Amino acid sequence: MSSPVPSFVRPTILNEINKQVVRRKLARxxxxxxxxxxxxxxxxxxxxxxxxxxxxxxxxxxxxIAGVKDWKISCYxxxxxxxxxxxxxxxxxxxxxxxxxxxxxxLFCHWYRQQHACNHNSNVKxxxxxxxxxxxxxxxxxxxxxxxxxxxxxxGAGKVDGSIVVALxxxxxxxxxxxxxxxxxxxxWDGKGSDGSPLETHYDTRxxxxxxxxxxxxxxxxxxTKGTRWALVIFYRVL
Numbered sequence: 001m002s003s004p005v006p007s008f009v010r011p012t013i014l015n016e017i018n019k020q021v022v023r024r025k026l027a028r029x030x031x032x033x034x035x036x037x038x039x040x041x042x043x044x045x046x047x048x049x050x051x052x053x054x055x056x057x058x059x060x061x062x063x064x065i066a067g068v069k070d071w072k073i074s075c076y077x078x079x080x081x082x083x084x085x086x087x088x089x090x091x092x093x094x095x096x097x098x099x100x101x102x103x104x105x106x107l108f109c110h111w112y113r114q115q116h117a118c119n120h121n122s123n124v125k126x127x128x129x130x131x132x133x134x135x136x137x138x139x140x141x142x143x144x145x146x147x148x149x150x151x152x153x154x155x156g157a158g159k160v161d162g163s164i165v166v167a168l169x170x171x172x173x174x175x176x177x178x179x180x181x182x183x184x185x186x187x188x189w190d191g192k193g194s195d196g197s198p199l200e201t202h203y204d205t206r207x208x209x210x211x212x213x214x215x216x217x218x219x220x221x222x223x224x225t226k227g228t229r230w231a232l233v234i235f236y237r238v239l
Contacts, residue, residue: 006103008042010034014110017212021114029191030115030214033203037107037210038100038166044207046096047169050230053093054138059085073147077101078136080235085135093138101234104164104210105131108236111212112162134160134235138168141184141221141229149223152189158216161238165213165221167205168230181227186211189218 005013013034020032058072076086077094094101113129134156141147155163170181184205191199198218203209213219221231 005106006099008039008100009103009107010037010039013037013107017107017111018114021111024191025115027191027199029188029199029201030217031188031190031212031219032111032115033186033205033209033211036206036208038103038208040169040207042100043166043169046100047171048173049096050093050138050168051171051173053090053096054140055090056140057086057088073141074137074139074233076135076137078133080135094136097136097138097232100166100232101133101136104166104234105133107210108162108164108212108234112214112236112238115212115214130239131161131236132239134237136232136234139221139231139233141224141231143225143227148183148225150221151223152218152220154216154218155213155233156235160235161215162236163213164232164234164236165211166232167207167209168232169207171228171230181224181229183222183224183226184229185222187220187222188213 005011016034016037017032020034024030024032054075056073056075058070060070075093076089077097079086079089109129109131112131116129139150141149165186185203186205187200187202189198189200193199202222203211205211
């Protein structure tokens with residue numbers, strides 16, 4: 001590793017990524033999830049200012065995303081060149097989350113090196129892998145129509161090299177809020193089952209869980225029926 005992980009990242013996470021990648025490769029899967037890779041207490045410290053700064057932006061995706069053309073439940077911290085999908089990223093929220101984003105860069109590069117090592121179909125020299133964030137956003141899921149889920153899709157319409165999803169805390173700070181939730185989590189269609197069909201894997205994610213997703217892996221943020229769930233999502237380009 002070229003950069004050490006900060007104190008809010010679990011010290012054993014790099015070894016855990018290595019072990020997870022081996023298991024997933026045996027199942028021909030191109031994702032992995034590390035439980036509480038980010039300390040929940042650190043994420044708790046970010047949440048009160050997040051609530052103050054979070055401002056969902058209404059954006060339109062050409063062709064839609066998971067069948068939704070008008071997306072209204074995410075706040076964008078960083079956007080793709082040309083101002084896609086919005087020309088007004090939330091700079092204050094970016095500054096709040098920047099230490100976490102920089103830590104995620106280190107973790108993503110490490111995971112990507114392991115995932116693509118000894119991959120004869122890859123043109124990437126894994127020892128030299130570097131990455132840059134293409135887009136960063138925070139999404140708040142609620143039971144309201146159009147806000148419950150992001151159904152089966154691939155990130156960036158398959159045009160990004162990989163992504164990270166970090167599960168954020170449940171809102172325990174808003175007065176009078178419903179701090180319980182039902183539903184949610186992540187589902188992947190990745191690898192093949194014994195009958196040759198895509199292998200479906202579900203994770204009931206909690207604060208601090210971090211998912212690493214390779215290019216064009218089908219997945220979804222599962223519907224919630226009560227409360228709210230929050231997630232940080234980062235799209236990456238590998239250099």
